Amino acid sequence: MYEVNNKISQTAERQIYLGRKGLISFIALMNMFIxxxxxxxxxxxxxMNTYFGCSSAITNLTLSTFFIFYAMGILFWGPLSDKYGRKSILLTGSIIYMICSVACALSFNIYFLILARIFQGIGAGGITSVSIAVIKDSFSGKKRETILAVCQSISGLAPMLAPVVGAFMLKFxxxxxxxxxxxxxxxxxxxxxxLFQETLKNEDRYNGTLFGALGLLVxxxxxxxxxxxxxxxxxxxLxxxxxxxxxxxxYVDYFDLSAQAYSYYFAANALISIFGPFIxxxxxxNMDKxxxxxxxxxxxxxxxxxxxTVGTLTPIFFWLSFVLMSLAGTIIRPFSTNVLFDQQKSDTGSASxxxxTLFTVLGSIGMLIASMPWGNIVTGLGILITIFSVLPLLGWILFLNSKVPCVGLKDNL
Known part of the structure; x- marks a missing residue:
């Protein structure tokens, strides 16, 4: 306990300008970027389909390509942060993201927008990969799990407010x-x-070559x-x-709602999800993990x-059906992230x-699958949810019964 509290106090002392609460708020903001x-x-x-005169499949590339190159950016930035420190990578990623956001706003056709989104995703990778590594640098044990839950709940405000703000902005x-x-x-x-001050200690930095740093991923x-x-x-x-x-x-095409009404349903889903980490x-x-x-x-x-089934009937039934999965995802996130950090004691940037990257790449695949021409778009999403909920359950059971060790889960087996 003394070691944990001492590490937290050292982190707070380093953040002369941000302080401990400022650091947590900053981490939450970085987690909001996606x-x-x-x-x-x-x-x-x-x-946008009408504005650019293109199909929804083309317009959705602004989403899927963003995530694909975001994932590639994470793979690049994370190991570099183990070598050059968190702050230098954070500054670089932030500058790239800001410039590309302006480029997106000035886009003259859908393909330029897709290109700008690609580089925006690369910049975002530098921001979010560092955010998780800073948590590992600064906190440990039960405190780290608590901080993960707090930051993930605060960052959950973004998906709740973002579509509402976006729909409101469409009015003017x-x-x-x-x-x-x-x-x-x-x-x-x-x-x-x-204002942020480096959290990676000099003794914890990777001192090898640039290619060696990237090799930490392997x-x-x-x-x-x-x-x-x-x-x-x-x-x-997915x-x-x-x-x-x-x-x-x-919500807009299938259930024939307005963009504003859609934003309320989307925000309501995010609002419920915020409570997941606190639940x-x-x-x-304290439940058996x-x-x-x-x-x-x-x-x-x-x-x-x-x-x-019932989700195809009305927008409220769809919302009630999907919110269960959304809530489940946020409930398990502090647990899963903490478990993974416990398995990898060093090379935090690479682990992050x-x-x-896994979440983003698989998520990009999920975007492509969901955007396929299903006969019924709601049924298609339901199939996607069911399949990729059954698979992790089976994988989890097999993993627990395997001989692969797992700190915190198989210690007493």
């Missing part, structure tokens, strides 16, 4: 207003990055105790990001079945990169 980068302009997607602006707003937010983030990926549960937990990204890609079409800390954190994960995967399966 939902802000996607959810804010979701209400405008159907209108077009889709460009969203990217101007992102440029302003990224400028604020850059200012905080300047070292971490070879750790079966880390990579196997990382893949299992990341499978839930249906969740699939929902992000098609939610506007479900875990308050009621479930092996059974806990199985229970959450089971809740997601129930969500998929409900979406395929792999966690984010």
């Amino acid at each position: 939902p802000l980068s996607t959810d804010m302009y979701l209400p405008a997607l159907p209108y 602006s077009d889709w460009r207003g969203t990217f101007w707003a992102l440029a302003v937010i990224s400028a604020i983030n850059l200012l905080l990055a300047i 070292v971490v990926a070879k750790n079966k105790s880390f990579i196997l549960p990382a893949v299992i937990f990341s499978l839930s990204a 249906p969740f990001m699939g929902y992000i890609a098609v939610s506007a079409y479900i 875990y800390l308050k009621f479930l954190s 092996r059974r806990f994960a199985s229970l959450i995967f089971g809740l997601s399966i129930l969500s998929g079945i409900l979406v395929m 990169s792999l966690i984010n």
Whole structure:
């Protein structure tokens, strides 16, 4: 306990300008960048099809390519932060993101917008990969799990507010207003990055070559105790990001709602999800960890079945059906991230990169699958949720019964 509290006090002392609360708030802001980068302009997607004169499949490339190159950016930035420190990578990523947000706002055709989104995703990778590494640098044990839950809950405000703000902006602006707003937010983030003080100790830095730093990804990926549960937990990204890609079409086109009404449903889903980490800390954190994960995967399966059936009837039934999976995802997140960090004691930046990359790549695949021409878009999403909730449940059971060690889960087996 003394070691944990001492580490926390050392972190607070380093943050002369931000302080401990400022550091936590900054981490939460960095974790908001992905939902802000996607959810804010979701209400405008159907209108962008008309503006650019293209199909929804082409317009959705502004989402899927963003995530693909975001994942590639994470793989690049994370190991570099183990070598050059968190602050230098954070500054670089923030500057790239800000410049590309302006480029998005000035886009003259859909293909230039897609290109700008690609580089925006690369910049975002530098921001979010560092944010998770800073938590590992600064906190440990139960305190780290608490901080993860707090930051994830605060960052949950972004998907709740972003579509509402985006829909409101459509009343006096077009889709460009969203990217101007992102440029302003990224400028604020850059200012905080300047005030941020390095959390990676000199003795913990990787002292090898640049290629050697990138090679740390391979070292971490070879750790079966880390990579196997990382893949299992990341499978839930497919249906969740699939929902992000098609939610506007479900509410606006399928259920014939306005963009503003859609934003309220989207925000309501995010609002409920915010309580997930607190539900875990308050009621479930002392539960048997092996059974806990199985229970959450089971809740997601129930969500998929409900979406395929009653979710096709009305927008409120769809919302009630999907919110179960959304809530399940946020309940399990502090647990899963903490478990993964326990399996990898060093090379935190690389571990953080792999966690984010797996979630992002699988999420991008989910976006593409959900955007396919299903006969019924809601049924298609329900199938996606069910399949990729059953698979992680089976994977989790197999992992627990395997001979692969897992700190904190198999210690007493």
